[in-house]
Amino acid sequence: MASTVGRICASRLLRIGTNTIRSPVQISKYSTVKGWSRGKKALLTTMGVIAGGAGALLFALEKSISAADLELHPPKYPWSHRGYFDSLDHASIRRGYEVYKQVCAACHSMKYVCYRNLVGVSHTEAEAKAEAEDQLIEDGPNDVGEMFKRPGKLSDHFPSPYPNEEAARAANNGAYPPDLTYISPGRHGEEDYIFSILTGYCDPPAGVVLREGQYYNPYFPGGAISMAQALYNEIIEYTDGTPATQSQLAKDVTVFLKWTSKPEHDLRKQMAIKVLVIFTFFSLVAVYWKRHKWSSLKTRKLFYQPPKN
Numbered sequence: 001m002a003s004t005v006g007r008i009c010a011s012r013l014l015r016i017g018t019n020t021i022r023s024p025v026q027i028s029k030y031s032t033v034k035g036w037s038r039g040k041k042a043l044l045t046t047m048g049v050i051a052g053g054a055g056a057l058l059f060a061l062e063k064s065i066s067a068a069d070l071e072l073h074p075p076k077y078p079w080s081h082r083g084y085f086d087s088l089d090h091a092s093i094r095r096g097y098e099v100y101k102q103v104c105a106a107c108h109s110m111k112y113v114c115y116r117n118l119v120g121v122s123h124t125e126a127e128a129k130a131e132a133e134d135q136l137i138e139d140g141p142n143d144v145g146e147m148f149k150r151p152g153k154l155s156d157h158f159p160s161p162y163p164n165e166e167a168a169r170a171a172n173n174g175a176y177p178p179d180l181t182y183i184s185p186g187r188h189g190e191e192d193y194i195f196s197i198l199t200g201y202c203d204p205p206a207g208v209v210l211r212e213g214q215y216y217n218p219y220f221p222g223g224a225i226s227m228a229q230a231l232y233n234e235i236i237e238y239t240d241g242t243p244a245t246q247s248q249l250a251k252d253v254t255v256f257l258k259w260t261s262k263p264e265h266d267l268r269k270q271m272a273i274k275v276l277v278i279f280t281f282f283s284l285v286a287v288y289w290k291r292h293k294w295s296s297l298k299t300r301k302l303f304y305q306p307p308k309n
Contacts (some may be wrong), residue, residue, distance in 0.1 A: 072200075072218040073219075074192040074219055076192060077191070077192050077195060079191055081255070081258070081265070084269070084272075088259055088265055088266060089255055090121060091240070092251065092256070093121060093256050094122035095238055095240070095248075095252040095256075096252040096254070096255050097122055097123075097256055098238060098239065098252075099231075099236065099249050099252055099256070100180070100253055100256060100257075102236045103230050103231065103236065103249075104180065104253065105158070105161060107161060107171075107177040107227075108161070108177045108178065108180045109159075109160035109162075109179045109180070110157075110179060110180050111157050111160055111179055112157070112179070112182070113157060113158050113181055113260050114154070114155060114156060114157050114158075115128050115129070115131055115153070115154050115155075115156060116128065116154040116155060121259065121263075125154075129153075132152035132153055132154055133151040133152055133153075135159050136149040136150070136151065136152070137149065137150055137151070137152045137159060172226065173212075173213035174226075175227070180257055181260050181261065182260075182261045183257055183261065184254075184257045184260075184261040184262075185261050191255075191257075191258055193219065194257060195250050195251060195254045197217060197220060197225075198230070198231050198249075198250040198253070199231070199247060200219045201215060201216070201229040202217075203216065204216035204223070211224070214226055215227070231246050231249045231250055231253075233245050235249065236249070
């Protein structure tokens with residue numbers, strides 16, 4: 001059988017110049033490279049080799065630089081919202097807000113989030129209004145040109161703990177606590193990184209010397225971080241009675257920060273499901289139309305029969 005196929009293929013390849021198989025000479029006539037000079041071909045080949053080598057070198061250097069950082073990469077945690085059809089845990093968002101309010105808000109701002117954003121996500125409108133009214137917001141000027149304090153409203157942003165960056169640095173040994181609104185997508189690893197930072201404090205290994213006001217965290221670049229460990233077991237008490245362990249506190253505030261950075265997370269997945277359903281339906285309609293309507297029109301042949309005299 002194999003020998004028969006070989007003879008058939010050989011006989012077909014020998015038919016050069018026929019209408020079925022074009023000869024190599026005929027094929028080369030259509031090549032865009034045929035008219036290039038030898039120098040141009042050599043130049044382009046050299047440029048391709050140099051570009052490929054430069055790309056490989058940059059890739060190798062990038063990997064070596066990352067390894068030189070002595071930075072521990074966070075593990076992958078099984079977050080409940082990472083599935084294609086999974087939403088954020090809104091009970092966890094509410095608990096994470098409590099952690100931010102009672103622990104993180106002492107140093108970190110969240111100036112791009114309003115109290116009205118909590119409505120329908122983690123709080124009712126009345127609860128969000130009560131949270132806003134607990135804060136005194138600086139407003140003004142009044143009729144005499146003076147600033148004054150007033151209870152917060154739903155339209156107000158979360159207040160910052162410091163009036164300016166200089167005051168924040170002075171209160172934190174020169175380190176500026178970053179705003180936490182978009183902290184999650186701004187770090188490699190996102191939720192995994194934040195959770196690991198909050199739970200990764202430990203004693204420095206032998207040979208590592210920390211300056212005054214610094215703490216050791218292997219997940220932070222360089223290992224020396226100016227933020228002290230903030231989460232401990234039972235440091236706060238959840239209103240829903242959930243045990244406030246360190247890992248639970250870190251998990252809830254991480255989910256809360258995920259929501260502040262991507263408040264459209266759930267809506268985007270809902271829209272994706274709708275798009276997939278509609279696209280699938282219209283794809284089936286298009287296949288049916290192509291198979292049973294258009295294909296018959298495409299293959300239709302017209303026969304002209306002249307009239308008989």
